[in-house]
Amino acid sequence: MAITPRAEKIALRTALYIGAALTGVVCVFPFYNAVLTSLRTGQDLFLPRYLPTAFSLDNYVYALGEAGIGRSLLNSVIVAVLTVGLCLVVSITASFALARIRFAGSKTILFVVLCVSMFPQVAVLSGMFELIRFLGLYDHLGALVVSYATFSLPFTIWVLTTFMRTIPTEIEEAAIVDGASIAVIIRSVFLPILGPSLVTTGLLAFIGAWNEFMFALTFVISPSNRTVPVGIAFLQGASQYELPWGSFMAASVAATIPIVVLVLIFQKRIVSGLTQGAVKE
Amino acid sequence: MPRNAKTIFNRRAKEAWFLTMPALLMLFGVAGWPLFRTFFYSFTDAALDTPDEYSLVGLTNYLGWVDGEAIGVLADPLWWRSVVNTLSFAAVSVTCELILGMAVALLMHQSLRGRGLIRTAVLIPWAIPTIVSAKMWGWMFHDQYGVVNDILSRLGLIDHPVAWIAEPFLSMCAVVIADVWKTTPFMALLLLAALQTIPTSLYEAARVDGASAWTRFWHITIPLIRPAMIVALIFRAMDALRVFDLIYVLTSNSEATISVSGYARDQLVGYQKMGTGSAASVLVFLMVTMVAACFLYFNRIAAGSGEK
Structure with a gap:
């Protein structure tokens, strides 16, 4: 039997749909598995299962309360919000200057900014240790805010500068003619247009701060000051006679849900922010 | 330039420096200065809890001789082990990510029903914190109760449970799998964005000329998305070379999987x-810089030969 073009087309479509389904399952399964595990307790954990078999919130109660992950979540929110605030304020003014004012050195600055984004974190670790101690921020959430904000600057400045360059100059020329100062121009002309870009870069900085591990592990010692990733890494089971994986997964799910919700709401903005820099160059 | 315009220009330039100052101060103070101090400390014998008491020891921390025995990082077999681990981890996982990412990008580029759903699903691994994904995969790779062994034995591929995290080679495989799962979406999204910039008329013209799907892929798609592909590759390679958190949690920095960042942090903390x-740390920095330079250099050569 000869293969007709029509049959070939159907086969191709089927293969594509199977591929798509497989991609979806592989992407979601580990998280799904974690949710299922987090709802199970005791003997139930000893058998791999693929469908919900139990609905117990014990693991969550233990992980969020006694094990301190609730506290860590709060710390992570504080650190991430302050990081985003600091990073945006500093990068809005810098990107405005880099995008809208021609001055000697602007290219050098952009190049330096790009270099910093390539740094392996470990390369600054011992120097940072000294700096954090000098600033009196050791074992303090402030240490994380300062370091995260600095290391998210390159990306934020880069994206905002690229975006501001696309805005027609007429907009600010009118304001300059009216005698508006730079502060006024930034505040009342640029901020409103920048809104969407700020949401994108702010979100990416937030996610970066939420996920960071090495600095959080090194500069914070007290369990009560831990951020979520460190809290999860140090999590202990409720008792040594039980598999600790139920509470591990409960903590993991609790740490992921805020981020997944943000990603689902702002999906389009995040994708455009991630791809903007790379595709336009 | 008229005098008046020149003063305005100068004033604007001054304002520009004023506006960039906070960012520059932060970048210099919190990134540049610590980097410089790390270089400095690498020539001292300071201890972490008493960084003020040190003496300069030259290159001994890198390589030195005491009583005829080599000491220093470059004489430590574990350092070289971590270099091999990091390079092979980066090479294997970035290659897998590129191939899989390309496949997923091409898939998402098709007009399929439920395409939006797939695009959302793909963002989930990207959004999950690395530590969380390390824990999730640690549980899935669990030798007795994990689903990976369960699925493999149901499929008849293994007849006894495999110790994913304990065996040296398998633990590295586990690390690579977890990393590929988490970062392929980033690659796929970048490549998809690049695919979307290719005008469809090019494909139609090629189809009229009778070019096969394979030919169209190699001669239209690949050359046109190459710039974006290189950027994505550099980003990912830089990221893979500084891997730390995944390995620290998934395999507890075991000798078979420890990365250069993990080694440096172990020594330090x-x-x-x-x-x-x-x-x-300085050696890690030099290694990453060298790889970045190689990438840019070969990219320039390839781009140059392409234009001739």
């Missing part, structure tokens, strides 16, 4: 050796 740790 674990053994409190600020000098040795800094020396290892």
Whole structure:
């Protein structure tokens, strides 16, 4: 039997749909598995299962309360919000200057900014240790805010500068003619247009701060000051006679849900922010 | 330039420096200065808890001789082990990510029903914190109760449970799998964005000329998305070379999987050796810089030969 073009087309479509389904399952399964595990307790954990078999919130109660992950979540929110605030304020003014004012050195600055984004974190670790101690921020959430904000600057400045360059100059020329100062121009002309870009870069900085591990592990010692990733890494089971994986997964799910919700709401903005820099160059 | 315009220009330039100052101060103070201090400490014998008491020891932290025996990072077999681990981890996982990412990008580029759903699903691994994904995969790779062994034995591929996290080679496989799962979406999204910039008329013209799907892929798609592909590759390679958190949690920095970043941090924080740790950090920095330079250099050569 000869293969007709029509049959070939159907086969191709089927293969594509199977591929798509497989991609979806592989992407979601580990998280799904974690949710299922987090709802199970005791003997139930000893058998791999693929469908919900139990609905117990014990693991969550233990992980969020006694094990301190609730506290860590709060710390992570504080650190991430302050990081985003600091990073945006500093990068809005810098990107405005880099995008809208021609001055000697602007290219050098952009190049330096790009270099910093390539740094392996470990390369600054011992120097940072000294700096954090000098600033009196050791074992303090402030240490994380300062370091995260600095290391998210390159990306934020880069994206905002690229975006501001696309805005027609007429907009600010009118304001300059009216005698508006730079502060006024930034505040009342640029901020409103920048809104969407700020949401994108702010979100990416937030996610970066939420996920960071090495600095959080090194500069914070007290369990009560831990951020979520460190809290999860140090999590202990409720008792040594039980598999600790139920509470591990409960903590993991609790740490992921805020981020997944943000990603689902702002999906389009995040994708455009991630791809903007790379595709336009 | 009229005098008036020149003063305005100068004033604007001054304002520009004023506006960029906070960012520059932060970048210099919190990134540049610590980097400089790390270089400095790599030539000292300081300990982490007493960084003020040190003496200069030259290159001993890198390589030195005491009583005829080589000491220093470059004489430590574990350092070289971590270099091999990091390079092979980066090479294998970035290659897998590129191939899989390309496949997923091409898939998402098709007009399929439920395409939006797939695009959302793909963002989930990207959004999950690395530590969380390390824990999730650690549980899935669990030798007795994990689903990976369960699925493999149901499929008849293994007849007894495999110790994913304990066996040296398998533990590295586990690390690579977890990393590929988490970062392929980033690659796929970048490549998809690049695919979307290719005008469809090019494909139609090629189809009229009778070019096969394979030919169209190699001669239209690949050359046109190459710039974006290189950028994505550099980003991912830089990221893979500084891997730390995944390995720290998934395999507890075991010798078979420890990365250069993990080695440097171990020396610095674990053994409190600020000098040795800094020396290892400097070597990591040089290694990453060298790889980045190679990438840019070969990219330029390839781009140059392409234009001729």
